[in-house]
Amino acid sequence: MTPFQYSKPTSIDAALALTGPQARFIAGGTNLLDLMKENLDQPEHLIDITGLPLDQVSQTEAGGLLIGALVSNADLAWHPLVEQGYPLLSQAILAGASPQLRNMASTGGNLLQRTRCYYFYDASTPCNKREPGSGCPARDGLNRIHAILGASDSCVAVHPSDMCVALAALEARVHVQGKAGVRQIDFADFHRLPGDSPQRDNQLADDELITAIELPAPQFSQHSHYLKVRDRESYAFALISVAAALELDGDNIVSARLALGGVAHKPWRNPAVEQMLQGRAASSESFAAAADMLLADAKPLAHNAFKIKLAHAAIVRAFTEAAATGVA
Template identity: 60%
Template sequence: MNNFTYIRAASVKDAVQRTTNDNNAMLIAGGTNLVDRLKVFLDEPSQLIDISRLEMKRIEQTPEGGLSIGALVSNTALADHPDVRRDYPILARAILAGASQQIRNMATVGGNLLQRTRCPYYYDTAFACNKRQPGSGCPAATGINRSHAILGASDQCVAVQPSDMCVPLAALDAIVVVEGLKGKRQIPFTDFHRLPENTPQRDTNLEAGEVITSVILPPVPFAKSGVYLKLRDRASYAFALISVAAAVDLANEQIQDVRLAMGGVAHKPWRATEAEKFLIGKPANAATFQQAAEIALEGAKPLTHNSFKVELAKRAIRRALAVSTKGGGVGE
């Protein structure tokens, strides 16, 4: 690692000011992703600003009946919270599928949103990578790309966003609350992360100096039927090849409302909005779920080694929707 200064932020405003004044400064809380990147010289900050002791560790009911989740709430605390387990079990299941217990104890909500891709070409500095050095190339596009994107990729980057937690947050219409020099603002979750296009080095739409302070979950009564299905190479700690978050509101065997999002398929959690529109008003049966899966993967562009992901994603969507209509469950 390079030499850097370590500072504890006195407040959110202090953290914002310090990161605004120094473009090479970085925030650290749990450090479960950042420390890994420091070890292999992906990041070489001039200073680390520790925000782990700031007052952003509460989970509170909102006046509308949803939840406000502090950015420093640990993954373990979030998954174990009784309101989350009761009203948003889809989120708890995704978190528990996402990492080892030790990592969940340290990892924070804000950090989970900001974790970077696990693309091996990004992590190995012997290779070119447009995320590390824009304009240098994307060897994954023609290399070993079994775990890479099938939706929303560009010729600049085919990496995928690795989070499990972010998939149900996208499905649930979560809102990210941030604070910067211009004050506070709210970002719809589906607008928080970016597709690579011509700026693969940017993962999110955060502006310089902005700090995530909380995530708001709106009330979604039928989220109790939610399913998180994660398909991976091994059952122990591993990133998803395909994941699906689904929740169906069913009445008289007809779909009244639905939420559907995928992970492991794109540079951001992928909300299947067209498939959702198709499903509303349709009968909850295998034929309907098959058509929805086809719509969700309509624009898929598989790479040399990951064409299997297209069919795998369709099967995962069909299964997740079917399980949700029966009341939900773990889905793995």
């Protein structure tokens, strides 16, 4: 770890005034500190934002939720308004990390996690995410945990967050503030696919700070399920994760949401799949058709073809569990 300057501003404007290419915001530090210890990120200035007024959960005029960026993952998972209106989000958070990490990790920081690719974390190997143009050894190397959707020649890494998969399915919006002002980003647009610039994980500018996550009014509180498939039950990242949600009229699907984790550089969602499910019976046949459609463009690497079959089965299971939720 290299020396750095440390500041703890007490206002958002003061925090933004300190930003620059070599500065990093820090809250819980559950990912950034790991990167710094491995010399994978060497900021010259850490801006501690834990003193900013961004730690509240409140209801919006439209009936949704506004979640401050500094709300801890633990507090968010167990918040009554989340448990009642957005159980999918609560389940996803509790499936991630460990209780100790959830106590420290912030909502905003969760969105900014870097990939857990072996090569990204090994400074002795080339990696286009660390050093653009140096290469992607994962494409022809050990790639069991890597992407089957949305990858490029430059990068086949996957996004590690569980919470973000649920936020994608719930159509959250990200509130950010920078020196140029405030803006909102649809969650579907917040994270980027790697393309030719895999070093950029998201759409934030260097001087922008996540201030809140906004959720629309609850729609899927009765029928939703988060399924995480991993190598071990405790503290492991997803091989495949599924956020599935249904709005039902009897046994018929009124609307559906489906997002996958562990398969791409960002949470993977295809609204056309959800539209296809509308009006169909909530059956294994319908859910299998959705899985077929979502995975139609999957392109496995040498060691992760199993992910396609695993994802298909996980989608059917997650939707089946969601349909059964709340049924006496």
